[in-house]
Amino acid sequence: MSEKALAYLKDNREELLAKLTEFLSIPSVSTDSANKQDVQAAADFIVTYLNDIGFENVEKQATAGHPLVYAEYNQAGPDAPTVLFYGHYDVQPADPINEWVSDPFKPEVRDGRLYGRGTSDDKGQVFMHLAVFEAYMKTEGKLPLNVKVCIEGEEEIGSENLYDILHDKKEQFKADFAVISDSGMAETNQPTILYGLKGFTGIEITVTGPDHDLHSGMYGGAIRNPIMALSQILASMKNEDEVITVDGFYDDVEPITDEERKLMEQAPGEDFVASTGAPATVSEKGYTAKEHTMGRPTFEVNGIYGGYQGEGTKTIIPSSAIAKITCRLVPGQDPEKIQDLLETHVNKVAPAGVTVNVKKEKLSSKAYKVEPNHPLITKAAESYTKAFGKETIYIRMGGSIPVVEWIEAIYDIPIVLLGFGTPEDRLHSPNESFPLDSFDKGMETLVYYWQMVNK
Amino acid sequence: MSEKALAYLKDNREELLAKLTEFLSIPSVSTDSANKQDVQAAADFIVTYLNDIGFENVEKQATAGHPLVYAEYNQAGPDAPTVLFYGHYDVQPADPINEWVSDPFKPEVRDGRLYGRGTSDDKGQVFMHLAVFEAYMKTEGKLPLNVKVCIEGEEEIGSENLYDILHDKKEQFKADFAVISDSGMAETNQPTILYGLKGFTGIEITVTGPDHDLHSGMYGGAIRNPIMALSQILASMKNEDEVITVDGFYDDVEPITDEERKLMEQAPGEDFVASTGAPATVSEKGYTAKEHTMGRPTFEVNGIYGGYQGEGTKTIIPSSAIAKITCRLVPGQDPEKIQDLLETHVNKVAPAGVTVNVKKEKLSSKAYKVEPNHPLITKAAESYTKAFGKETIYIRMGGSIPVVEWIEAIYDIPIVLLGFGTPEDRLHSPNESFPLDSFDKGMETLVYYWQMVNK
Numbered sequence: 013m014s015e016k017a018l019a020y021l022k023d024n025r026e027e028l029l030a031k032l033t034e035f036l037s038i039p040s041v042s043t044d045s046a047n048k049q050d051v052q053a054a055a056d057f058i059v060t061y062l063n064d065i066g067f068e069n070v071e072k073q074a075t076a077g078h079p080l081v082y083a084e085y086n087q088a089g090p091d092a093p094t095v096l097f098y099g100h101y102d103v104q105p106a107d108p109i110n111e112w113v114s115d116p117f118k119p120e121v122r123d124g125r126l127y128g129r130g131t132s133d134d135k136g137q138v139f140m141h142l143a144v145f146e147a148y149m150k151t152e153g154k155l156p157l158n159v160k161v162c163i164e165g166e167e168e169i170g171s172e173n174l175y176d177i178l179h180d181k182k183e184q185f186k187a188d189f190a191v192i193s194d195s196g197m198a199e200t201n202q203p204t205i206l207y208g209l210k211g212f213t214g215i216e217i218t219v220t221g222p223d224h225d226l227h228s229g230m231y232g233g234a235i236r237n238p239i240m241a242l243s244q245i246l247a248s249m250k251n252e253d254e255v256i257t258v259d260g261f262y263d264d265v266e267p268i269t270d271e272e273r274k275l276m277e278q279a280p281g282e283d284f285v286a287s288t289g290a291p292a293t294v295s296e297k298g299y300t301a302k303e304h305t306m307g308r309p310t311f312e313v314n315g316i317y318g319g320y321q322g323e324g325t326k327t328i329i330p331s332s333a334i335a336k337i338t339c340r341l342v343p344g345q346d347p348e349k350i351q352d353l354l355e356t357h358v359n360k361v362a363p364a365g366v367t368v369n370v371k372k373e374k375l376s377s378k379a380y381k382v383e384p385n386h387p388l389i390t391k392a393a394e395s396y397t398k399a400f401g402k403e404t405i406y407i408r409m410g411g412s413i414p415v416v417e418w419i420e421a422i423y424d425i426p427i428v429l430l431g432f433g434t435p436e437d438r439l440h441s442p443n444e445s446f447p448l449d450s451f452d453k454g455m456e457t458l459v460y461y462w463q464m465v466n467k
Numbered sequence: 468m469s470e471k472a473l474a475y476l477k478d479n480r481e482e483l484l485a486k487l488t489e490f491l492s493i494p495s496v497s498t499d500s501a502n503k504q505d506v507q508a509a510a511d512f513i514v515t516y517l518n519d520i521g522f523e524n525v526e527k528q529a530t531a532g533h534p535l536v537y538a539e540y541n542q543a544g545p546d547a548p549t550v551l552f553y554g555h556y557d558v559q560p561a562d563p564i565n566e567w568v569s570d571p572f573k574p575e576v577r578d579g580r581l582y583g584r585g586t587s588d589d590k591g592q593v594f595m596h597l598a599v600f601e602a603y604m605k606t607e608g609k610l611p612l613n614v615k616v617c618i619e620g621e622e623e624i625g626s627e628n629l630y631d632i633l634h635d636k637k638e639q640f641k642a643d644f645a646v647i648s649d650s651g652m653a654e655t656n657q658p659t660i661l662y663g664l665k666g667f668t669g670i671e672i673t674v675t676g677p678d679h680d681l682h683s684g685m686y687g688g689a690i691r692n693p694i695m696a697l698s699q700i701l702a703s704m705k706n707e708d709e710v711i712t713v714d715g716f717y718d719d720v721e722p723i724t725d726e727e728r729k730l731m732e733q734a735p736g737e738d739f740v741a742s743t744g745a746p747a748t749v750s751e752k753g754y755t756a757k758e759h760t761m762g763r764p765t766f767e768v769n770g771i772y773g774g775y776q777g778e779g780t781k782t783i784i785p786s787s788a789i790a791k792i793t794c795r796l797v798p799g800q801d802p803e804k805i806q807d808l809l810e811t812h813v814n815k816v817a818p819a820g821v822t823v824n825v826k827k828e829k830l831s832s833k834a835y836k837v838e839p840n841h842p843l844i845t846k847a848a849e850s851y852t853k854a855f856g857k858e859t860i861y862i863r864m865g866g867s868i869p870v871v872e873w874i875e876a877i878y879d880i881p882i883v884l885l886g887f888g889t890p891e892d893r894l895h896s897p898n899e900s901f902p903l904d905s906f907d908k909g910m911e912t913l914v915y916y917w918q919m920v921n922k
Contacts, residue, residue: 043779105777111679169779196685210684214780223744224566227894228767229665229866230651232795233709233759234739236749239768239790240705247702250695252818254688284689289678294691294820304688312683313694314783319770320791322560324498324624325669325828327793328769328895335694336775338782340687363707365749373780411684439682440783 014459016151021143021455029126029448031061032139035101036119036128040135042078042102042169051078051165054101054135058142058163065146067161075173078102078165082184085145085159092466094158096187096423098415099138099194100167103130104440111442124448125436131446132437137193138163140432140451144458156462160187167194167415170375175418182422189388189426189465190419193454196433198407199280200447203396203457205389206429208381208408209416210309211341214373215354217242218334221366225319226329235329236365239318242333245368246313248361249354253297254304256311258357266344268299268307272408276302279407282435305410310340338373340410347376377414380427388426391464396430399456430461469914471606476598476910484581484903486516487594490556491574491583495590497533497557497624506533506620509556509590513597513618520601522616530628533557533620537639540600540614547921549613551642551878553870554593554649555622558585559895566897579903580891586901587892592648593618595887595906599913611917615642622649622870625830630873637877644843644881644920645874648909651888653862654735655902658851658912660844661884663836663863664871665764666796669828670809672700673789676821680774681784690784691820694773697788700823701768703816704809708752709759711766713812721799723754723762727863731757734862737890760865765795793828795865802831832869835882843881843920850915851885854908885916 021028040054041047055072058081062070067083081101106116106129114120119128130136148155162185166172178185197204221238222231250256268276281302284293295304304310318333320326339350355370362368382389384406393404416427432454438444476483495509496502510527513536517525522538536556561571561584569575574583585591603610617640619629633640652659676693677686705711723731736757739748750759759765773788775781792809796802810825817823837844839861848859871882887909893899 043777043781045778104781105775107777108680212782221743221745224893224896224898225563226743226896227866228765228769228793229795229864230890230894231739231743231760232765232767232865233750233754233761233763234748234756235743235745236709236747237767239771240701243698243701243768243771244707246695246698252699254691284686288676288681288686288690290676290690290820291822292691292820293689294818295688299688301689305686308688310683310687312687312692312782312784313698313774314683314781315774315776315785316694316698316788317772317776319768320560321770321772322498322562323500325791325793326498326559326769326895327667327767329767330770333771336780338683338780340684363749365745365747367746409684410687411682435685438679439685440781441679441681443679 014463017147017459018456020147020151028143032136033119035139036130036135037117039117040102040165041105042166043105051102055079055081055165058101061142062161065142066149073177075177077172080165080177081161081163083161085155087154088156088158092157093188094160096160096162096185096190097141098190098192099141099163100134100165101138101163102165102168103135104168108442113443121448125445126448127443127445129444131444132433133439133444134167134194136446137432140455141193141458144455157466160185170373171414172375174415175375178418178422186423187425189428191428191430192413192416193430193432194413195409195411195429195431196435196437197431198405200434200436201400201402202280203400203402203404205384205393205404205406206409206431207384207406209379210410210412211345211347211377211379211417212338212412212414213341213347213350213376214338215351216334216336216371217245217358218332218369219366220332222329222331225331228327228329231329236363237329238366239330239333241363241366242318242335244363245358245361246335249357250311254294255297258353260353261350264344264346265309265342268303272307273303276306279405287435306408307342309342309345310410311337313337340412341379343379343381345379347378351376375414377412377417380416380420382427386426388428388465392428392430392461395457395460395464398460399453469918472602472914473911475602475606483598487591488574490594491585491590492572494572495557495620496560497621498560506557510534510536510620513556516597517616520597521604528632530632532627535620535632536616536618538616540610542609543611543613547612548643549615551615551617551640551645552596553645553647554596554618555589555620556593556618557620557623558590559623563897568898576903580900581903582898582900584899586899587888588894588899589622589649591901592887595910596648596913599910612921615640625828626869627830629870630830633873633877641878642880644883646883646885647868647871648885648887649868650864650866650884650886651890651892652886653860655889655891656855656857657735658855658857658859660839660848660859660861661864661886662839662861664834665865665867666800666802666832666834666872667793667867667869668796668802668805668831669793670806671789671791671826672697672813673787673824674821675787677784677786680786683782683784686784691818692784693821694785694788696818696821697773697790699818700813700816701790704812705766709749710752713808715808716805719799719801720764720797723758727762728758731761734860742890761863762797764797764800765865766792768792795867796834798834798836800834802833806831830869832867832872835871835875837882841881843883846919847883847885847916850912850919853915854911885912
């Protein structure tokens with residue numbers, strides 16, 4: 013059954029790539045209200061595609077924010093399993109825009125890679141699933157299993173409405189297992205099962221001093237500088253050994269076992285210095301960079317701003333300064349407790365003369381771990397290996413997919429992370445890209461997997 | 468002789484205010500290259516005005532940046548003293564623009580104050596001088612003394628070319644004393660002699676980590692966060708007691724004498740909390756806010772930026788972070804030595820995993836103090852008192868006017884700071900303004916002073 017579908021994908025490769033390019037050209041940046049209509053257009057693109065393929069009950073479900081696309085395929089019969097396929101069609105902002113070699117929303121192939129925002133995260137991977145469904149329908153007239161499609165438009169802004177939808181529409185979205193392709197492989201062409209993901213939480217700190225910018229000559233020496241106060245607060249939260257110095261932060265962390273340390277050591281790792289251009293690798297004292305990224309919590313300031321940012325100098329004491337912080341959590345840590353600990357710390361160390369406000373990121377998630385010997389996992393490994401011609405490996409990763417935790421919490425079904433990204437994809441950065449070779453082999457993997465799970 | 472000039476100013480008040488409004492409407496923002504033509508237009512306005520008044524040798528002197536306006540009046544005779552009048556026609560940027568009640572470049576009178584960028588710093592005060600010269604010429608056909616006019620367009624960007632001009636054209640600009648009106652009074656309608664000003668220097672710190680923004684899930688735990696590194700560096704430079712913790716920073720500081728402490732204590736001070744909206748006043752441990760602002764050095768972060776500043780979250784480790792820092796210096800401190808100390812400190816505390824670059828502000832200045840009993844100073848006090856009807860007081864202030872140090876260094880002549888600003892003027896901030904009453908009394912002061920100095 014899979015041969016015909018595979019042949020279809022090969023024969024129609026140019027047409028599919030053209031269609032993917034059309035999808036990627038829509039700037040569906042969910043965080044920027046200026047792109048609201050583009051986000052709608054990307055949802056419409058999927059609705060049309062799913063209808064064309066032959067899905068039923070295709071719906072663009074309205075939310076308080078951007079719509080979610082839902083669809084069903086029920087013709088595989090009552091004995092066939094039902095998969096809930098999750099993906100997202102929204103993308104990160106493209107800024108800093110001037111660092112892109114080609115337009116982020118005019119995809120371009122260079123050296124076997126397709127460049128453009130969303131090529132890897134996650135429009136490219138969503139499209140691979142749709143193309144494989146199309147291949148099965150066009151060649152066999154049916155899919156090997158029943159499918160429920162759930163493609164949201166708010167992943168990059170914290171999936172603000174998804175939890176409520178999954179919770180409230182539990183009957184509609186119900187399935188036997190879930191598949192998500194929004195992650196990557198340890199190395200290009202190295203099939204990888206992600207058996208652990210980090211959780212996620214965040215806060216925004218606003219330090220306010222005077223109610224307007226002040227002349228530094230007239231007020232310097234009388235008024236606390238909000239940027240300096242914010243710097244002092246931030247510096248008190250992590251030390252130079254990359255140890256987070258917030259009371260209680262590590263209290264509930266499940267330690268990395270010796271066995272896992274070995275697994276992490278063996279896992280192929282990228283050369284962090286070469287791939288990032290940073291002068292050196294740094295990690296939490298007592299842990300290697302691999303161990304820290306895979307199995308230890310992190311604390312990052314994602315953005316900071318305050319005062320004058322233009323050309324030249326402006327001799328002011330600024331009115332306020334703001335820092336955006338997110339943490340990646342490991343099994344054992346509770347995101348809301350972590351937010352409380354961060355807030356308590358900030359309030360404790362805030363100096364006199366300024367007002368400090370901590371805004372908590374609304375949607376957080378716990379970390380995730382899955383049983384590596386589950387048949388749905390081993391079949392995924394088999395499909396990967398068959399398509400990529402290489403033994404599949406098992407790793408934990410530093411990324412966070414809140415939906416994974418929510419599906420587990422609400423549906424209590426196995427979740428399979430079938431990721432095809434590569435370490436060179438530059439997710440969230442300028443010049444995001446995805447290898448065309450992974451596009452082909454990834455679709456081949458999916459063709460095998462759908463057939464294999466209904467056996 | 469002064470009565471006619473005073474009457475002229477009174478009779479032509481409306482016309483002069485309209486002309487001032489025209490001058491203020493030119494957005495001569497020197498730091499922004501987009502305003503290059505506006506800066507030229509402001510210079511042209513002054514050239515035309517000086518020619519109309521009857522000045523000779525009026526020149527718009529080109530520089531590597533914005534032009535300087537020079538003019539002479541030599542008809543007061545060889546026995547009359549010659550004053551070098553310095554002012555600047557460039558202004559600070561108007562941002563944050565949305566905090567202005569009225570357009571910064573469409574001056575508007577509200578409650579007896581003229582609102583607009585430059586009303587106080589320094590176009591308004593420059594215009595008062597020009598109007599007084601006009602009044603003398605129109606009524607007496609001559610000025611009470613010889614004048615050399617030097618009005619530059621680069622004060623708000625560090626007077627980048629002024630030092631070289633003053634140095635290279637020493638013969639042309641030579642005078643017996645200098646008068647500068649680019650400062651303020653201790654209180655509205657409180658005539659004030661500034662006998663001390665702070666020096667000024669600055670650095671910009673750039674912390675660079677990876678060569679592009681990184682996904683915080685994939686790289687968090689392996690790569691140093693440049694914002695956190697910058698925060699740690701800044702926090703190491705000043706403690707919560709507002710003590711600058713850079714080795715050697717206070718080494719050459721001339722201590723405040725007990726006598727000066729009394730003078731500072733007696734000087735009228737503004738209620739810093741009321742006028743700034745900050746929750747509390749803070750100052751260097753061991754010094755009051757008054758003492759710190761008037762007589763102790765300061766260290767301010769004027770601006771900071773790095774990473775994501777938009778709506779929502781962006782889970783990145785940013786590629787770089789930048790902080791702009793300026794210091795106000797007191798007598799004894801050498802700006803270049805201070806820059807070296809700051810640079811040494813930054814390099815010493817910079818953590819591994821990032822590259823740190825310190826850019827030194829090109830033009831710095833030493834602090835300034837003048838002899839309060841010099842006849843030119845006591846005559847200024849007398850003129851002030853006559854116009855404002857109140858005893859003149861003597862204070863030191865936290866602001867910096869590099870040109871003061873340069874005139875002293877190059878010409879070695881007495882410098883009189885005839886300032887008319889008020890503490891409510893909001894220099895460098897949104898809603899800058901200047902009282903119309905001070906406009907009238909300030910011009911009256913100048914009418915008296917010019918006559919008094921030629922006696």
